[in-house]
Amino acid sequence: MLYFSKLRIVFISILSLLFILIASSNLFKFDDSFFNKKINLGLDLQGGSYLLLEIDNEPVIEQKLQNLTTTFRNFFKDKDIKLSNIKIDNQNIFFYVNEENKQKVIDIFQDENSDINPYYPRFKSHQLEIEDLGLNLKINFSRQGLINLKTSSQDQAIEIVRRRVDEVGTNEPNILKRGNSRILVELPGLDDPTRIKSLLGKTANLTFRFVTQNDEERFGVEKLEYEDGTPSVNVSKRIIISGENLLDAQPKMDTQNNQTIVSFTLDRVGAKRFGKATSTGIGKQLAIVLDGKIISAPVVRDTIASGAGQISGGFTFQSATDLALLLRSGALPAPLEIIEERTVGPDLGQDSINAGMIALTIGFLLVIVFMFVKYRFFGLITNVTLIINLFILLGVLTLFEATLTLPGIAGIILTVGMAVDANVLIFERIKEELKQEKNNILAFDGGYTKSRTAIIDANITTLLAAIILFFMGSGPVKGFAVTLGVGIFTTLFSVYFIARLFTSLYVTKNKHNGKLI
Amino acid sequence: MIAFNKYYNHFNILSSALIIISLFLLIFKGLNFGIDFKGGTLIELRSNETKINVSSLRDKFSQMNLGDISVKKFGSDNDFLIKFENKDNKKNIISDIKVNLDKSFGNNYDFRRVENVGPKVSAELLKSGVIAISLSLAIMLIYIWVRFEWQFSLGAILALFHDVIVTLGVFSLFGLEINLSIIAAVLTIVGYSMNDTVVIFDRVRENLRKYSDIKIFELTNISINETLSRTIITSATTLLALLAIYFFGGEILKGFSLAMILGVVFGTYSSIYIANTVLVRLRVSQKTVLREDDSK
Numbered sequence: 001m002l003y004f005s006k007l008r009i010v011f012i013s014i015l016s017l018l019f020i021l022i023a024s025s026n027l028f029k030f031d032d033s034f035f036n037k038k039i040n041l042g043l044d045l046q047g048g049s050y051l052l053l054e055i056d057n058e059p060v061i062e063q064k065l066q067n068l069t070t071t072f073r074n075f076f077k078d079k080d081i082k083l084s085n086i087k088i089d090n091q092n093i094f095f096y097v098n099e100e101n102k103q104k105v106i107d108i109f110q111d112e113n114s115d116i117n118p119y120y121p122r123f124k125s126h127q128l129e130i131e132d133l134g135l136n137l138k139i140n141f142s143r144q145g146l147i148n149l150k151t152s153s154q155d156q157a158i159e160i161v162r163r164r165v166d167e168v169g170t171n172e173p174n175i176l177k178r179g180n181s182r183i184l185v186e187l188p189g190l191d192d193p194t195r196i197k198s199l200l201g202k203t204a205n206l207t208f209r210f211v212t213q214n215d216e217e218r219f220g221v222e223k224l225e226y227e228d229g230t231p232s233v234n235v236s237k238r239i240i241i242s243g244e245n246l247l248d249a250q251p252k253m254d255t256q257n258n259q260t261i262v263s264f265t266l267d268r269v270g271a272k273r274f275g276k277a278t279s280t281g282i283g284k285q286l287a288i289v290l291d292g293k294i295i296s297a298p299v300v301r302d303t304i305a306s307g308a309g310q311i312s313g314g315f316t317f318q319s320a321t322d323l324a325l326l327l328r329s330g331a332l333p334a335p336l337e338i339i340e341e342r343t344v345g346p347d348l349g350q351d352s353i354n355a356g357m358i359a360l361t362i363g364f365l366l367v368i369v370f371m372f373v374k375y376r377f378f379g380l381i382t383n384v385t386l387i388i389n390l391f392i393l394l395g396v397l398t399l400f401e402a403t404l405t406l407p408g409i410a411g412i413i414l415t416v417g418m419a420v421d422a423n424v425l426i427f428e429r430i431k432e433e434l435k436q437e438k439n440n441i442l443a444f445d446g447g448y449t450k451s452r453t454a455i456i457d458a459n460i461t462t463l464l465a466a467i468i469l470f471f472m473g474s475g476p477v478k479g480f481a482v483t484l485g486v487g488i489f490t491t492l493f494s495v496y497f498i499a500r501l502f503t504s505l506y507v508t509k510n511k512h513n514g515k516l517i
Numbered sequence: 518m519i520a521f522n523k524y525y526n527h528f529n530i531l532s533s534a535l536i537i538i539s540l541f542l543l544i545f546k547g548l549n550f551g552i553d554f555k556g557g558t559l560i561e562l563r564s565n566e567t568k569i570n571v572s573s574l575r576d577k578f579s580q581m582n583l584g585d586i587s588v589k590k591f592g593s594d595n596d597f598l599i600k601f602e603n604k605d606n607k608k609n610i611i612s613d614i615k616v617n618l619d620k621s622f623g624n625n626y627d628f629r630r631v632e633n634v635g636p637k638v639s640a641e642l643l644k645s646g647v648i649a650i651s652l653s654l655a656i657m658l659i660y661i662w663v664r665f666e667w668q669f670s671l672g673a674i675l676a677l678f679h680d681v682i683v684t685l686g687v688f689s690l691f692g693l694e695i696n697l698s699i700i701a702a703v704l705t706i707v708g709y710s711m712n713d714t715v716v717i718f719d720r721v722r723e724n725l726r727k728y729s730d731i732k733i734f735e736l737t738n739i740s741i742n743e744t745l746s747r748t749i750i751t752s753a754t755t756l757l758a759l760l761a762i763y764f765f766g767g768e769i770l771k772g773f774s775l776a777m778i779l780g781v782v783f784g785t786y787s788s789i790y791i792a793n794t795v796l797v798r799l800r801v802s803q804k805t806v807l808r809e810d811d812s813k
Binding site (some may be wrong): 044052054194197198201337338339340341342343344345347348351352355356358359360362363366367370371374406407409410413414416417418420421424425428432453454457458459460461462463464465466468469472473474475476477480481484 | 561608609611612627628629630631632633634635637638642645646648649652653656657660664697698700701704705707708709711712713715716719720743744746747750751753754755756757758759760761762764765766767769770773774777
């Protein structure tokens with residue numbers, strides 16, 4: 001165990017130096033992209049905001065089912081099958097069909113090449129499930145159908161979230177999917193997420209619809225409230241133009257009456273429809289509806305054919321800016337709810353870094369002094385190894401551009417405390433060996449060999465704990481698992497290669513000097 | 518040589534008592550779950566005016582109808598930690614609070630940290646925390662079962678349970694907060710306690726093979742003594758590192774390092790006085806390890 005070939009010594013030295021060099025790239029700037037890596041600081045250290053959003057898919061499902069009823073009605077009408085009594089209840093569609101056609105309908109739904117019920121061969125499942133309730137037929141989304149629906153609304157939502165966050169212009173936001181109905185937004189450096197939260201909290205579903213007096217209209221009517229609390233009015237369900245028709249929206253100052261407004265331009269289709277509606281609807285009130293509330297309902301005075309218009313509604317400059325931003329970035333497919341928020345101010349982050357560094361330094365010094373007092377020369381070897389170990393650990397974290405969190409720093413300090421364990425096991429074993437064995441070389445060799453199983457067992461248990469923590473833990477705690485786990489490997493490397501090398505050099509030189517430890 | 522085995526019975530009684538008391542506390546007093554597991558909102562506030570203190574803050578926050586509120590100092594004299602239920606999960610709660618505080622305190626304070634955990638997330642975090650701890654115990658059990666004979670696994674697992682339960686018992690007794698980092702600490706304790714036990718067990722097994730005429734009662738004592746200096750040194754360096762975190766690592770890591778310190782102390786104790794006594798009570802002998810060797 002004490003013999004090292006020249007090649008091996010060279011190899012160990014190069015490897016150690018390499019990691020130390022990589023670790024030092026956190027302090028200096030290197031031109032080379034391989035060396036110019038840095039450990040990422042977690043949000044708890046650099047300050048910033050962590051938001052977990054959940055997509056409320058219920059309205060999406062309701063809407064999809066609503067659309068499906070129309071599709072079904074038309075589809076079966078063509079086949080001369082009449083569906084009646086169609087209603088939606090609790091995410092199920094119920095309808096009645098006469099006995100002779102019932103089996104036909106069921107077969108159409110269960111056909112793998114069905115036109116109205118897509119089949120996913122990969123999951124061996126249809127989008128919709130049909131069930132015969134005797135009197136009625138029941139249709140609902142299958143498990144796979146729901147997953148598909150959620151995934152696609154998540155895909156849309158994450159895109160819109162990204163646009164909105166980018167528009168606000170925070171530095172290097174991190175936007176990730178979580179499961180199939182959640183989105184994680186990490187905003188480094190942002191200490192007040194109020195604005196982003198309010199922007200993400202809005203669906204931004206914009207429609208232009210006529211205010212109507214009569215309750216009966218072909219498309220239906222609904223009673224909508226004004227944003228500012230003015231009594232509600234009847235608004236037609238017929239949508240003239242919607243947010244999808246917008247090309248651009250900007251906040252502006254209306255010079256005539258000194259009001260802040262949002263001016264918008266429409267795409268070709270939108271401009272055409274808007275022009276037509278404004279020409280036929282002169283004198284009528286056109287309601288501008290955002291997320292089910294009327295912002296304003298100006299009276300149409302002129303035909304607007306240019307495809308440009310403006311929205312006024314008692315905006316402040318800030319609210320006009322935000323509305324324009326929301327309109328530019330598009331509507332979310334479903335409302336988002338912020339179900340978890342963690343925000344750390346930059347000064348607290350810096351305080352945490354400082355405290356962590358002080359604790360690391362003090363912990364390190366305490367351990368070093370303790371080891372030196374206990375083992376003298378071999379304590380010195382352990383300490384030098386410990387320092388190299390620390391650098392290698394930082395090097396590995398840098399190489400993988402791992403995220404360092406406050407618990408992560410705690411993990412490093414803990415590694416310092418536990419890293420000496422392997423060396424202690426070895427040294428204590430050597431001491432025991434020396435009680436019977438006069439030959440230093442043989443005693444040291446025996447110490448290394450016989451302590452090996454205990455060391456490996458001991459480290460595997462800690463490693464197992466770290467692995468579980470890595471997979472089950474979240475955010476900052478994950479950072480702890482990373483440093484603890486990586487620390488085990490760097491510790492074993494430094495104990496078995498670096499410390500053993502030093503020990504070997506020392507023992508071979510002083511083998512005749514009596515008991516060495 | 519220290520006669521640890523003289524006190525096996527005494528400490529077994531003590532440990533049993535500790536476990537029963539801890540379980541009693543856990544069942545009847547329960548744990549003080551932080552917002553990670555209970556849901557709610559946490560604000561760390563720093564003031565630069567003397568008018569802002571625990572009682573004035575409590576007054577202000579009570580007026581805002583936020584459900585259960587706790588206000589306490591956090592480390593230094595002008596840092597405060599405010600926690601409340603936020604039952605309805607109100608959307609703009611933080612800006613509402615700011616507006617409200619501005620009225621009485623002006624601009625003399627600063628939110629250093631804001632955490633808001635909804636009920637759904639907190640329930641999930643609690644579940645995954647419990648799973649993580651159970652899983653780690655199960656994996657340790659499997660690992661030690663593969664590595665050692667079943668008598669050893671039983672001893673090690675009992676020692677683990679003891680450490681986890683008693684540490685949580687202390688947290689319950691003093692009403693210390695359980696949050697995500699405490700779960701991390703408990704898992705690390707599981708690893709550490711195992712580590713400590715395994716080192717002694719390794720020696721017990723080695724000695725069992727070496728000596729056929731020494732009874733397990735004596736043999737465990739010999740093994741404990743042979744590994745004693747290692748046990749002491751490693752516990753000492755780990756504790757030194759943890760004490761450094763506890764005293765200098767800032768308020769956020771206090772609970773974590775305290776749990777770890779308790780765990781290291783209990784872990785060291787249980788490796789000696791629980792893990793080994795199980796071997797004695799199960800009358801482990803040379804046959805136990807030799808039989809296993811034959812079958813391998």
